[in-house]
Amino acid sequence: MIELIQTYWVYFLIGQYPQGPLGGVAATVLLAALALVLAMPVGLALGLARVSSIAALRRPVTVIAYVIRGIPLLLMVFWIYFYLPTVTGHKTDQFTTMLIALVVFDGVYLGEIVRAGIQGVPRGQYEAARALGLGHGKAMRRVILPQALRSMLPSLVNQFVSTIKATSLGYIIGLTEASFIATQINSQVFVHPTAVYLLLSLMYFVLCFGLSRVALMIERRQARRDLPRPARSPGSPTASSALNA
Amino acid sequence: MPGFDLQLLLHGQYHDWLVAGLLVSLKLAGLTIACALPLAIAIALLRLSPHRALQWLGATYVEVIRNVPLIAHLLFWYFGAPELLPDKLKERLYAGNFEFVAAAIGLTLYAAAFMAENIRSGIRAIPAVQFEAARALGLGFVAAMRRVVLPQALRVTVPPLLSQVIILWNDTSIATVIGVGEMMYQAARVESAAFHSVEAFAFVTVAYLAGSLALTAAATWIHRRWPVRTL
Amino acid sequence: MIRFNQVNKWYGEYHALVDIDETVAKGEVVVVCGPSGSGKSTLIRTVNRLEAIDSGTIAFEGEDIHRPGVDLNRLRSRIGFVFQQFNLFPHLTVLQNCTLAPIEVGGARPAQAHEKAMALLDRVGLAHKANAWPAELSGGQQQRVAIARALAMEPPLMLFDEPTSALDPEMVGEVLLVMQGLVRDGMTLVIVTHEMGFARDVAHRVLFMDQGRILERAEPHEFFEHPKHPRAQQFLADIRTPFARTA
Secondary structure: OHHHHHHHHHHHHHEOOOOOOEOHHHHHHHHHHHHHHHHHHHHHHHHHHHHOOOHHHHHHHHHHHHHHHHOOHHHHHHHHHHHHHHHHOOOOOHHHHHHHHHHHHHHHHHHHHHHHHHHHOOHHHHHHHHHOOOOHHHHHHHHHHHHHHHHHHHHHHHHHHHHHHHHHHHHHHOOOEHHHHHHHHHHHHOOOHHHHHHHHHHHHHHHHHHHHHHHHHHHHHHHHHOOOOOOOOOOOOOOOOOOOO | OOOOOHHHHHOHHHHHHHHHHHHHHHHHHHHHHHHHHHHHHHHHHHHHOOOHHHHHHHHHHHHHHHOOOHHHHHHHHHHHHHHHOOHHHHHHHHHOOHHHHHHHHHHHHHHHHHHHHHHHHHHHHOOHHHHHHHHHOOOOHHHHHHHHHHHHHHHHHHHHHHHHHHHHHHHHHHHHHHOOOOHHHHHHHHHHHOOOOHHHHHHHHHHHHHHHHHHHHHHHHHHHHOOOOOO | OEEEEEEEEEEOOEEEEEEEEEEEOOOOEEEEEOOOOOOHHHHHHHHOOOOOOOEEEEEEOOEEOOOOOOOHHHHHHOEEEEOOOOOOOOOOOHHHHHHHHHHHOOOOOHHHHHHHHHHHHHHOOOHHHOOOOHHHOOHHHHHHHHHHHHHOOOOOEEEEEOOOOOOOHHHHHHHHHHHHHHHHOOOEEEEEOOOHHHHHHHOOEEEEEEOOEEEEEEOHHHHHHOOOOHHHHHHHHHHHOOOOOOO
């Protein structure tokens, strides 16, 4: 197994770069990060639409969310891979295909996270903001969303983990991400499939587990900063010192 | 783009392929759920047990399985695991319908990890004081669990579990990677054999959607019929 | 300043406010009391339109405030509202809580708003906590900041929805003290409260509500010594001697 690692680690990490496109682990992480960043504005828009009081905004978005979550990501990848070229006129490469599919998927899931985040802010906050004379838009922007986004952070990191795992679907359409590279290595080496696939799994585990620990850490830090419920015993501030924005 | 040919879906060879694919998807999903649920309960109980070693075992299982994508699991079980077996056994495996078995194993282990977490959360959602109150009334451990904690936990757990089943139904599509003849595999097959693949993908889309929406409707109905009553 | 005219409100089948007719004059301090579910909170929440009404009119400073086309934000900037649960904004400092509305709604310059807010915080005794986070304050301190925040827009009317009900007993006094200061300054206040002692000392008038109706209106002395309506009598008896009830 050691020789395996020694011979192929660079190929596994970055694919054929610079003699070819970026591949391997680097491609996986890059694709996932790019997808999540591009999906954020989509998610924000969808989340706001789902909590909106305007039915014409809320209903179509709810339907879209149900449909997208009701089909496999792979199916969406196939639709885009086989049919987008006929719509746009030129062939879409694997990276772009996966990116579009991931942005759509992540957008919907982020929309759910945003919705949960907004609905998690106590109703009294919105009422207090409106009672002060702030309009709906300002109340959302200055009072609700800042609190919602803070509480969403652990979920966002978890969504990043999901996205990293989802990039593995690129294998099926020939994208040179980590799983694809691993299979290529396996077909060259041929006699150690167990080692190859165990190492692949190990890589994913280290990456994803590490990130989910970060999410847990963020969640814990936030729990300490939370506003306590009213009716507390006198003179005992919560987390004393380090509460800076 | 050629027009939509509904006839394609109703008779003929492609129809047969797609329907066969649907049946395989259903079989795979059904088998996985049947195996994953008991396993998930076992893992959840491990994590909730008072012994540190058992807790650690359950936690390790969940973390290792959950943080590796399903494709990597399937690739491992199909390509990686048999290598550890003696050659004769390995040949017999590959000669038979091993793809389906490998997919079932991989999917079961994967789904069980997520379901175990749902079950554990459900049980933990019931405040400990409920159990204490039951014991204080004189009920034994088993009776307290059976009459007070688990009925409440069940209602909380069912919706997320059903969500997980929907995810599982969608995840059967990934079995195509190791050559299982389920819906996605058949649709891709139609695509490369004919020029009419919109119909095939439409069929597959409707099939997955129907499954997901049926499960969502079931979850909503269950939630209405047996709501979670809290204080 | 406020005029209720045949106001009715339903929550589905439940008649929450029944034929409310009442006037609150400028400079008056009115206390609204009554059992749980009597509609007291609902009533004051209709004044700044946190609740809607189904019939009748409510006039504030002479204008019907529930008609369509009213500038809601401007209306609310002229009415200060203090919540039972304080509802301070946890992601802003105490000072920022108090300057948010003047800057965003009143269009004040930050320096101006800052100065005014500090003066208000000083008035409620919390100037030294200006840069603290709400989570660092006790309940009584949070509620006092909430009062300062509500005063920041210099509203002619202040509404209080059970301002001390969520506080531990030893913190109730500091909040009531601040409210007494407002009374001395001649502000118009409508207060929903269970604090009967405070009502006796400070209110000009007491309204007793039950099941959506105003059943009795009287000066505090009259109300507490000689309640006329049987339900008011029962309510006061229950408060004074909670164990005396037999049937």
